[in-house]
Amino acid sequence: MNELPQQPFDLAVVIVNYNTSALLRDCLRSVFASTGGLMLAACVVDNASPDDSVAMVRAEFPQVPVIANCTNLGYPAANNQGLRWFGYGEVAPGHAPTGEGHQLPRFALLLNPDTVLPPDALARMVAFMADHPEAGAAGPKLVRLDGSLDRACRRSFPTPLTSLYHLLRLDRLFPRSRRFARYDLSYLDPDITARVDAIVGAFMLVRREAIQAAGLLDEQFFMYGEDLDWAKRITDAGWEVWYNPAVVVLHIKEAASRHSYRARVEFYRAMKIFYEKHYRATTPFWLDWLIRGGVTLFGGLDLALRRLRGQYRAPRRGVGT
Numbered sequence: 001m002n003e004l005p006q007q008p009f010d011l012a013v014v015i016v017n018y019n020t021s022a023l024l025r026d027c028l029r030s031v032f033a034s035t036g037g038l039m040l041a042a043c044v045v046d047n048a049s050p051d052d053s054v055a056m057v058r059a060e061f062p063q064v065p066v067i068a069n070c071t072n073l074g075y076p077a078a079n080n081q082g083l084r085w086f087g088y089g090e091v092a093p094g095h096a097p098t099g100e101g102h103q104l105p106r107f108a109l110l111l112n113p114d115t116v117l118p119p120d121a122l123a124r125m126v127a128f129m130a131d132h133p134e135a136g137a138a139g140p141k142l143v144r145l146d147g148s149l150d151r152a153c154r155r156s157f158p159t160p161l162t163s164l165y166h167l168l169r170l171d172r173l174f175p176r177s178r179r180f181a182r183y184d185l186s187y188l189d190p191d192i193t194a195r196v197d198a199i200v201g202a203f204m205l206v207r208r209e210a211i212q213a214a215g216l217l218d219e220q221f222f223m224y225g226e227d228l229d230w231a232k233r234i235t236d237a238g239w240e241v242w243y244n245p246a247v248v249v250l251h252i253k254e255a256a257s258r259h260s261y262r263a264r265v266e267f268y269r270a271m272k273i274f275y276e277k278h279y280r281a282t283t284p285f286w287l288d289w290l291i292r293g294g295v296t297l298f299g300g301l302d303l304a305l306r307r308l309r310g311q312y313r314a315p316r317r318g319v320g321t
Contacts, residue, residue, distance in 0.1 A: 009039035012105040014082030024113040036123025047072040076217035076226035089216040112202040114252040136210030136239025139199030140247035151184040152200040154243035201227030213237035225270025268299035
């Protein structure tokens with residue numbers, strides 16, 4: 001496996017891939033065109049892709065180490081593999097560089113392979129973190145192919161009431177309400193820099209000290225929710241999370257999991273895990289019953305209706321991020 005550049009260096013980029021070879025190529029090209037003078041290293045963790053993703057990276061980006069998993073370990077576990085390879089957290093034998101004088105990168109970036117960065121994205125995001133020393137994590141404005149905002153790029157924590165309003169679709173009925181529309185902060189101007197609760201793991205820039213304080217991602221999630229959980233633990237450790245719309249990144253979104261039944265199931269499972277981990281112990285019985293029952297009821301109805309409308313391909317073993 002490839003050696004890291006001489007320490008110390010600025011940015012460790014971890015890209016978890018599943019079956020998106022062409023998109024991964026475009027993503028990596030944009031990463032190395034966006035360094036802006038940063039000392040940077042990237043690592044790809046492949047979750048048993050059936051396509052040529054691993055061979056493509058090894059042939060076209062020989063400077064990028066690839067951890068090729070034999071099975072799909074899920075998004076947080078695979079990201080942790082990459083973070084450990086760079087030396088964060090508990091070191092995985094054979095994956096993390098060791099040696100006298102090794103120093104952790106100043107920042108780690110979780111990046112999805114279905115993103116394309118503008119030429120100055122990484123340098124400007126690192127500069128933003130330097131200007132906000134209280135920020136443990138930050139993310140840019142993410143836009144879809146049609147130019148619309150990816151609403152997940154700045155969010156509130158799904159507290160019991162916020163989750164209930166979302167399940168009841170009150171955030172869609174009242175998208176400008178500070179009370180009902182906290183789930184994806186639709187009442188905020190998407191072009192205003194803001195301190196937020198959470199950003200999305202598609203582009204999540206995290207400070208070294210925040211990772212050391214909060215630990216790595218929680219692997220009981222498979223996909224969805226792990227970025228919210230990480231942001232919550234980073235915040236609980238005394239750091240802030242910021243949204244920086246001055247940097248705009250294209251996010252094709254769900255390229256590997258689109259129309260996947262398992263992906264939607266994991267979305268609702270992640271909601272339950274996050275709620276039970278962070279809020280259930282302090283939630284009144286009646287609200288606890290409403291939330292857990294609501295996730296089961298609305299999630300089941302959503303899955304059934306989408307399947308009836310033919311929105312899902314048959315479930316299969318592999319699922320993307």
